Amino acid sequence: MSQPDPGFEALLQHLKQTRGFDFTGYKRSSLVRRVARRMSQVGVSEYGDYLDHLELHAEEFTALFNTILINVTGFFRDADAWEFLRTEVLPDLLASKGPTEPVRVWSAGCASGEEAYTLAIVLAEMLGPAEFRDRVKIYATDVDEEALSYARHGTYSEREVGGVPDELRERYFEQVGGRFTFRKDLRRSVIFGRNDLVQDAPISRIDLLVCRNTLMYFNAETQARILARFHFGLAEHGVLFLGKAEMLLSHGSLFLPVDLKRHTFRKTPRVAPQNGTLFADPPPLVTRSSPEGIDLLRDEAVLASPLAQVVLNGDGIVAVVNRQAEVLFGISTRDVGRPFRDLELSYRPLELRRHIEKALDERRTVRVTDVTYHRGPEVVHLEVQVSPLASGGGNEPLGVSVAFHDVTDFRRLQDELEQANRQLETAYEELQSTNEELETTNEELRSTVEELETTNEELQSTNEELETMNEELQSTNDELQDRTSELDRSNEFLETILTSLRAGVVVVGTELVVQVWNHQAEELWGLRRDEAVGEHLLNLDIGLPLDLVRPVVRGTLAGEDGPQEVTLAAVNRRRRTIDVRVVASPLRGDTGTVVGAILTMEEASSVEDLVR
Incomplete structure (x- = not known):
């Protein structure tokens, strides 16, 4: 295997430290290919230059994550596997639980949510909507916040719901325009949240865990870690449902196949290790008589040990330095016989002298964890174990052994296990009445999930209130439109009268x-209407002497009884001199107050012809 590119590894560490995405467990070939594709799109060829580009352009993180996290999913994807789950797996799983016992489902790597809603449809069909709402909780998680945001809306295009049978689409989706929204009463049972399978602890007490076509993106070591967490998260006899490209042939100690063709597996019960015994040494062999040369054999065993080890006598003098200690710290057999306090190792990478004194005073092994040692450009994470050495059955110590465990590759896993052990003790105290046996638990994640669930319910309630307000506003808008239509008809009628x-x-x-x-x-x-409306009457340029019309209009506006009229000589639009009869009538409002005047202007000869 080729050595990893330091520039690429630095880029991964930057993503982990600044954005909380740990891609170090992903398959390097796929990861390098996708990052290179994004770098080519922004015109960058070196990893260092691309890291600078990320720091200058915050929006580039989203584009990079979308390139790395390929979210390919769909409703009822691989229909044969879903049918097997519905007819063979779920009936047995539901039969093993009480009639009111909750059913907990986890969709890990849910992407844009189609898989989680498919689970909801299948379980609602089996239990009925009412029992589904009371008993089922579906936890859907992913590391992609953008995909989770899309999934929370539960709204999909016609193409995206194409895999849902017609009768199920009619029962479980509401069509609004060209999009389909999942039923709101069932939507509350589906809880979306962020969970990084590489870093975060799993959700516990899960009856059905669905993780389809996600594990294939990780390397073998990371897959093993994730599967161990899945094993913890599943309840006794819980079921794991994987994708077409994923198998568990090398993890028989954790899962047994239910059906290899449909990629369904059942959790294998495993005896929980006692606290502190997970990494314990195996029991000692039966003591036999010492063969010839046993002392030389012991010395060589210490020298060849894979752990860096330094042994001091009772006076603090270096007695043994093995080969791994020479490689790791640069000390050698020439330092044997020197006081340990004179060596750099006594205070770097940590102050060892006080731990040695503590081990000797208390007659017990002292373990120091999370020690960081900078060896040139390389950073090594160590766990140091200081053990007092005594003769068989003797109380007086002969010396002390200092062993350095290189836990660089397993530090995160160890930290998570220690945290899980602490949380397990707290859980036993708080949940004595539940009588449940848990290997480990993650209280912080559970609390976060519950807060997300509560927040989600509050948001859904707020959304329903907003929808109610929207419906009221729509009703008001319809009424206004009806009134506007009536007003338009009235105006059209009035316009017809005026035109006639x-x-x-x-x-x-x-x-x-x-x-x-x-x-x-x-x-x-x-004079056109748009030229006259809005203008002062006396400012209009027409062939009528408007200054002689003003007294008539003023009298009408002043409230004088009866119509006011006057006949004036004028010039019409054809430049012909005519006599025009102008009649002013008051325009009254709802209260009878004069709010204007109506002027009728007609050629006097036309009026006379009409009278005759």
Whole structure:
């Protein structure tokens, strides 16, 4: 295997430290290929230059994660496997639980949510919607926040729901426009949250764990760690449902196949190790008589040990330095016989002298964890074990052994196990009445999930209130549209009347601003409606002496009884001199107050012809 590129590893560490994404467990070939694709898209060829680009352009993180985290999923993907799950696996799983016992399901790597909603549809069909709402919780997790945001909306296009049978689509989706939204009453049982399978502890007490086509992106070591967490998260006899490209042929100690063709596996019960015994040494062999040369054999065993080890006598003098200690710290057999306090190792990478004194005073092994040692450009994580040495059955110590365990590759796993052990002790105290046996637990994640669930319910409640308000606003809008339609019809009717009149009709307000100018007025004076409406009556350029019309209008606006009229000589739009009869009538409001004047203007000869 080729050595990893330091520039690429530095990029992965930057992503982990700044954004919390740990890609170190992903398959390097696929990871390098996807990062290179994104680098080519932004025109960068070196990893260092791309890291600088990330620091300058925060939005580039989203584009990079979308390239790495390929979210390919769909409703009822691999229909044969889902049918087997529905007919063979789930009936036995539900039969093993009480009629009111909760059913907990985890969709790990849920992407945009289709898989989680498929689980909801299958279980709702088996239990009925009412029992489903009361008993089922589906926890859907992913590391991609953008995909989770899309999944939380539960709204999909017609193409995305194409895999859902027609009758199920009608029962479980509401069509709004061209999109389909999952039923709100069942949506509350599906809880979306962020979970990194590489770093975060699993959800516990799971009856069915669905993780399809996700493990294949990780290397073998990371797959083993994730499967160990899945084993912990599943309840007794829990079922693991994988994708077409994933098998567990090398993990028979954790899972037994239910059906290899459909990639379903059942958890193998395993006796939980006692606290502190997970990494314990095996029991000693039966003592036999010492063969010839046993002392030389012991010396060589210490020298060849894979652990870096230094042995001191009772006076603090270096007695033994093995080969691994020479390689790791640069000390050698030439340092044998020197006081340990004179060596750099006594205070670097940590202050060892006080731990040695403590081990000797208390007659017990002292373990120091999470020690970081910088050896040139390389960072090594160590666990140091200081053990007092005594003769068989003797109380007086002969010396002390200092062993250095290189835990660089397993530090994270060890930290998580220690945290799980601490949380397990707390869980036993808080949940004595439940009588449940747990190997480890993650209280912090459980609390976070519960908070997310509560927040989600509050958001859904708020959303329902907003929808109710929207419906009320829509109803009000419909009423306004109806009134507007009525007003439009009234205006059209009034316009028809005004158009049908032979006389020119002009309506002015109290300030003599023109509000209505009918078609006959246009024909009479040659002034279009858009040129007259909004203008002061006396400012209009027409063939009528408006200064002689003003007294009539003013009298009408002043409330004088009866119509006011006057006949004036004028010039029409054809430049012909005519006599025009102008009649002003008051325009009254709802309270009877004069709010304007209606002027009818008609050629006097036309009026006389009409009278005759």
